[in-house]
Amino acid sequence: MVQVFIPEDFLNTIESSIKRRMSCRSFSNTKITSEAQYQLLNFFKINKYSPFSKLGSRFELIELEKFSELIRGKLGTYGFIQGAHTFLIGIMTQMDFDHEHLGYTFENLILYSTYLGLGSCWLGGTFHRASFALIIHLLEDETIPAIAPIGIPAQDPSLRSKIIRWAAQGAKRKSFSELFFKDSWKKPLQPDFSEIFFKPLEMVRLAPSASNRQPWRILYSSETENFHFFVESSKKRTHKLARWPDFPRIDLGIAVCHFDLTVQSLRLKGSWRFLNELPNYENLNYLISWVPE
Ligand SMILES: Cc1cc2nc3c(=O)[nH]c(=O)nc-3n(C[C@H](O)[C@H](O)[C@H](O)COP(=O)(O)O)c2cc1C
Numbered sequence: 001m002v003q004v005f006i007p008e009d010f011l012n013t014i015e016s017s018i019k020r021r022m023s024c025r026s027f028s029n030t031k032i033t034s035e036a037q038y039q040l041l042n043f044f045k046i047n048k049y050s051p052f053s054k055l056g057s058r059f060e061l062i063e064l065e066k067f068s069e070l071i072r073g074k075l076g077t078y079g080f081i082q083g084a085h086t087f088l089i090g091i092m093t094q095m096d097f098d099h100e101h102l103g104y105t106f107e108n109l110i111l112y113s114t115y116l117g118l119g120s121c122w123l124g125g126t127f128h129r130a131s132f133a134l135i136i137h138l139l140e141d142e143t144i145p146a147i148a149p150i151g152i153p154a155q156d157p158s159l160r161s162k163i164i165r166w167a168a169q170g171a172k173r174k175s176f177s178e179l180f181f182k183d184s185w186k187k188p189l190q191p192d193f194s195e196i197f198f199k200p201l202e203m204v205r206l207a208p209s210a211s212n213r214q215p216w217r218i219l220y221s222s223e224t225e226n227f228h229f230f231v232e233s234s235k236k237r238t239h240k241l242a243r244w245p246d247f248p249r250i251d252l253g254i255a256v257c258h259f260d261l262t263v264q265s266l267r268l269k270g271s272w273r274f275l276n277e278l279p280n281y282e283n284l285n286y287l288i289s290w291v292p293e
Pocket residue numbers: 021022023024080121122123124125126127146164165168169170171207208209210211212247250251254
C-alpha cells in the first residue's frame with residue numbers, strides 16, 4: 001500500500017469536516033486566497049493515491065478569469081453554480097478501479113477544502129464536458145467524470161441553489177440499518193453494534209453521492225470484524241453511454257474515503273483487501289473489504 005501524507009490536524013478533525021460538508025452552489029463572488037490555493041495544490045500533489053490504485057490521480061485547479069467570456073459562457077455550469085471563480089477538475093485515466101479511485105481522491109480534496117473553510121459541490125452532470133476538456137488539454141485515454149467549484153460560500157445562498165438541494169433531497173440520508181448489514185443481507189446492522197466501529201460507518205452514511213442515491217451497502221462480518229463494501233449496479237448505464245461516468249462506482253470511492261479517513265483518525269489499524277470469495281448479491285456488486293490487523 002502506498003503511504004500517503006495527510007496533515008495531522010485535518011485527520012484529527014475529519015468528523016467535523018464530514019459533518020460540515022454540504023453541496024454549496026452559491027459563492028460570494030470573491031476569489032480564494034493564494035494561500036488557500038497553495039494549500040490545495042500542495043495537498044493534492046501529495047494525496048493522489050487511494051486503496052484502489054498506486055497510480056496518481058490528475059487534478060487541475062482553474063481560475064475562470066484566465067479564460068475569455070466566450071469560453072466561460074460555454075462551460076455550462078451557469079445557473080446551477082453562482083459566484084464561483086475557481087474550479088477543481090477531476091481527470092480520470094482509463095484503468096482498473098478508475099471510478100472508485102477518482103471518487104476517493106476527489107472526495108479527499110473536497111474534505112480538505114471544507115477543512116480550509118471553503119465551500120464546494122461535486123458536479124457530475126451539470127457542466128459541459130467538452131468545453132472543460134478543451135481548457136485543460138485532455139489526453140486520449142482521459143475523461144472528466146466530475147468537477148467542483150471551490151470558493152467562499154455566499155452568506156445568503158440563492159433561492160435557486162436552495163431549490164436544487166431540496167429537489168435532490170440533499171440533507172436526507174438512508175437510515176443506518178438500511179445501508180449496513182451483519183453477517184447476512186437479511187440482518188440489518190444496528191447502530192449500537194460496536195462502540196469503536198459505529199463512527200466510521202456513520203461517516204459513510206453521511207457521504208455525498210450522485211443524485212443522493214447512496215448506492216453503497218456494507219456487510220459486516222461479526223466474527224472477523226471485516227467490513228465488505230458493495231455497490232448497487234447502475235441501472236441507467238447503457239452501451240450508448242459507455243463514456244458517461246459510472247456514478248455509483250464513484251460514490252463507492254467516496255464512501256471508502258470517508259471510512260478510511262475516519263479509521264485513520266481513530267488510529268484503528270487495518271488494511272484494504274480485494275477478497276475473492278465474496279459473491280455479489282442481487283444487484284449488489286462486491287468491491288473491497290477493510291480488514292483489521
Ligand atoms: C458523483 C457526484 C455527482 C454529482 N453531480 C451533481 C450535479 O451534476 N449537479 C448538482 O447540482 N449536484 C451534484 N452532486 C451533488 C449531490 O446531489 C449531493 O451530494 C447530494 O444530493 C447530497 O447532498 P449534500 O452534498 O448537500 O450532502 C453530485 C454528487 C456526487 C457525489
